[in-house]
Amino acid sequence: MLNLSRLQLLHELSVLGTISAVARSLELTRPAVSQQLSLLEKEVGFVLFERSGRGVRWTSAGERLLAGIGGILQAVNEVEADLARTAQTVSGELRIAAFGSAAATIIPQAMTRLAKQHPQLEIFFNEMEPGDGLKATAAKQVDIAIVDDLTGTENVALQLDFEPLYIDPFKAVVSADHRLASTGRRSVELWELAQETWALNQSAVGYQTFIVHACHAEGYSPKIMSSCRNIAATLEFVRTGSYVTVLPGLATHNIQVDPDFRCLDLRPLTQRRLFTAFAKGSKARPVIGSALEAFQQACSLFVNR
Template identity: 45%
Template sequence: MLNLGRLHLLSELSVLGTITAVAEAVHLTRPAVSQQLAQLEQEAETVLFERVGKRIELTPAGKRIVKQSHELFRIVNDIESELAQGKAEVVGEIRLATFGSAGVGILPDVIKQLSASYPQLTLTVVELEPADAIKAAAANQVDIAIIDDMVDTGPFSEKLDFFPLCSDQFVVVMAENHRLAGRKVIRLKEMPNEKWALNLSAMHYHSFLLRAFHAAGVVPKVIANYKNSAAALHLVKQTDIITLLPTLMLHMDDALNGLTTVNISPNLTRKVSIALPKGISTKPSVRAVFDALNDIAEKITH
């Protein structure tokens, strides 16, 4: 009989791509993971994976087993959820991955609400770009991932459930004394000569913004590449440089002191969603976090 724990390791390998990454995810040593996977191959009496360059790729047999195991793990999650519902306790730890602006705009109030309502529940948060967050959820490294529609969810549709959370609009941010301050709307094509501070390190976010500029016939003059949005806002406040940020990021305390925002045309909006492993959405602790996320997202976006 195939071992469920070893099947889980193979499933994680299919997402993470290296034994080292799997070992880190499950808190085992690399040799221990290799040994367990080797035993799984012996049980299956076939080769399940092979090395391709620096990564490991599943063989056709390995891919079939992983695909068939999705339903098995969903059933296990359903069983665990049903047992948890019987206890009806909102306790323990829920691991959540979020991208930066959702962490700023939504998470603080979520944590406050959960702490007041469920003192025995701990929400641990890690900041990951949406592409990494969805992989973390698929590999069971986190229980909940907040993602956006810039990532391809297709490869994970058999392992994860997806639920809409909110929409997030991008606005131009500039100093209060900037010559464009006071405008209600600015067209991107009106700004071919502006100096920009943009985050170029997040690939999907970067591509999303550049596509919008290029569609307007503009090549932005990016003279500051800041990962840290607070640092970008400070730079914008002190200079004539402008930036383009999602409104979720602007919920920081005092974020807009000395700054102003202007809507842009064409409108740039992304859809924010929740991703979680199939079968766990009915667990009381997961449901409590899920409901709090939706409650706070609705309050700040309406």
């Protein structure tokens, strides 16, 4: 009989890529993970993977077993959700992941609402870039993640369900004394930034790639002279008046009232879509359903701002 916990380990290895990453995820030693995976191979009677550099290469038997694990884990999630529905209160733990701009806007509002509505629920949050959030959700390190459509989901699509959450238009951000911040001006054409010096947030790879490609579509490559690791540093360069940037609307929420900045609608309309990601079969869990509702209510506060 196959051991469910060992199947989960194999699933995590397929998501995270290395035994070391699985060990860190579960706070186990690397030898302990290797031992459990070896026991799984003895149970099935086949070699499931071979070590290849820092990662692994799956055998045909390993690929066949992985193809079936998704359905098994989904069935387990559905059973857990069915049992959880019998509880009269939403309780236990909820682990959330989201990237920076969602962490500064949607998450605090949603967590506050959840804490008030469900005082017996313990909520833990980790800021993660969308790709890391997807991996963490697929590996069951977190229960639900906010991600965007700038990040590929091919490697985890079979393990996760997605629900639309928010459409986030990009904004051009300039200093208050910049030539594009003239009185009454509310929008800017992307091509108008062709001769400007840019500051961009390099930690969000999908976002930066998307913006660069959008500029290419307008016939130029942005002159990126400041490549920062966070939005706060990016904005400090813009504040000097020598740089411009383009940010998702959520990322500009906290500077809308700052007199040093002007946030301009971008033309042509450029936007990203936000989604919630969670394990297949887990939506029926009251804690996941409550989180989804709280996220939607929090997003309603930012529509048309």
